Amino acid sequence: MSTIPDQLDPPSAVAPWRRRWTAWRNGVLASPRFQFWAARLPGIAMVSRHRAAQAFDLVAGFCYSQVLMAAVQVGLLDLLRRGPCSADDVALASGLSPQAALRLVRAAAALDLAEEVAPGWWMLGQQGAALQANPGAIAMVRHHALLYADLADPVALLLRDRAAPTALSSFWHYAQDASEHEAASYSALMAASQAMVAQQALAAYPFARHRRLLDLGGGHGAFASAVAKACPALEVAVFDLPPVVAGAGAWLDAAAMRGRIALHGGDFFRDPIPPGHDCITLVRVLHDHDDDACLALLRAARQALVSGGRLVVAEPMAKTPGAAAMGDAYFGFYLWAMNAGRPRSAAEYGALLKKAGFAGWRRHRTAYPVVASVVVAFG
Numbered sequence: 001m002s003t004i005p006d007q008l009d010p011p012s013a014v015a016p017w018r019r020r021w022t023a024w025r026n027g028v029l030a031s032p033r034f035q036f037w038a039a040r041l042p043g044i045a046m047v048s049r050h051r052a053a054q055a056f057d058l059v060a061g062f063c064y065s066q067v068l069m070a071a072v073q074v075g076l077l078d079l080l081r082r083g084p085c086s087a088d089d090v091a092l093a094s095g096l097s098p099q100a101a102l103r104l105v106r107a108a109a110a111l112d113l114a115e116e117v118a119p120g121w122w123m124l125g126q127q128g129a130a131l132q133a134n135p136g137a138i139a140m141v142r143h144h145a146l147l148y149a150d151l152a153d154p155v156a157l158l159l160r161d162r163a164a165p166t167a168l169s170s171f172w173h174y175a176q177d178a179s180e181h182e183a184a185s186y187s188a189l190m191a192a193s194q195a196m197v198a199q200q201a202l203a204a205y206p207f208a209r210h211r212r213l214l215d216l217g218g219g220h221g222a223f224a225s226a227v228a229k230a231c232p233a234l235e236v237a238v239f240d241l242p243p244v245v246a247g248a249g250a251w252l253d254a255a256a257m258r259g260r261i262a263l264h265g266g267d268f269f270r271d272p273i274p275p276g277h278d279c280i281t282l283v284r285v286l287h288d289h290d291d292d293a294c295l296a297l298l299r300a301a302r303q304a305l306v307s308g309g310r311l312v313v314a315e316p317m318a319k320t321p322g323a324a325a326m327g328d329a330y331f332g333f334y335l336w337a338m339n340a341g342r343p344r345s346a347a348e349y350g351a352l353l354k355k356a357g358f359a360g361w362r363r364h365r366t367a368y369p370v371v372a373s374v375v376v377a378f379g
């Protein structure tokens, strides 16, 4: 099927030394002789074993994710949280056969989701404990069934070029006329995973220096509520599609924030953005949209901001040191499957913000950039 020629004409953009060095290094790494010796030479052997394990994880990662999915779906993590369990306990609670339960709990232990604390008895492992305590992460694991369905044939997905509906594009139905049920499904997922994002943004940027904040695409108000709690003097409002805003009341009631957060329903690509705010936030919104749409939204946000105001962008970004796979691999394919948007680096946001008329921008450090990076624009 591939029509890629053996040799490509070197493009002038690639420095000759870089091309020669990379080709030489790759030739060495691919050589069976090098691999044979690298596994035996003291010092290099450790590195090469680590690289081999990484390569295996890359090949088998989809299977690990499905072990996690099964553990979440049958309630294994909840069960192990309560105390030591045998495979028979797992079988009884999950409806699996004893041998299937044993296979699952052993796989979970190999991934640090479970830990065998005595022969035949398991509790939560370290990863399992952290995940089980994080409702947002668990909600995302369940949600991944849709992405997994879209990725079943990744080349077919790429070939469709975002022109045909997918499981994810149906889930993320951003429209004025979306049903309240559709809007409620994705808004609940976002609200469940918002706490960890808000934590990053609140620690990275001093929202309390502002007077009035508008969270564009703010869903049911989870981020707005977190900021309002952290900054009692700040007036906080949310702007989102009418079917989303219509469902926000119940969420705000549950969080005891009704009345504290003003709600505006509208389409930020068509309707005017409410003026008079000195801070506008876009949290996990821009990466859902293609460049032209982002630019239009950033221009509209800049016009709505009061003079001297700030625009705060918070979302997981591409080219994040130490978390590059999260950006262009995970979000790259997630948003491709969603049929809109792309992950962008902080520098790419900087360029878009300048194009939208902002005088400057700055990246604010977050403790977990894998959850969210923060870029602030001014002027």
Ligand SMILES: C[S@@+](CC[C@H](N)C(=O)[O-])C[C@H]1O[C@@H](n2cnc3c(N)ncnc32)[C@H](O)[C@@H]1O
Binding pocket: 174, 187, 190, 191, 194, 197, 216, 217, 218, 219, 220, 222, 223, 239, 240, 241, 244, 266, 267, 268, 269, 282, 283, 284, 285, 288
């Ligand atoms: C990925 S969600 C993020 C929600 C929230 N900011 C968070 O981080 O939890 C994107 C949000 O943008 C909203 N949105 C998308 N298109 C919109 C539009 N044209 N006008 C207003 N809101 C829109 C969606 O309804 C959704 O609530």
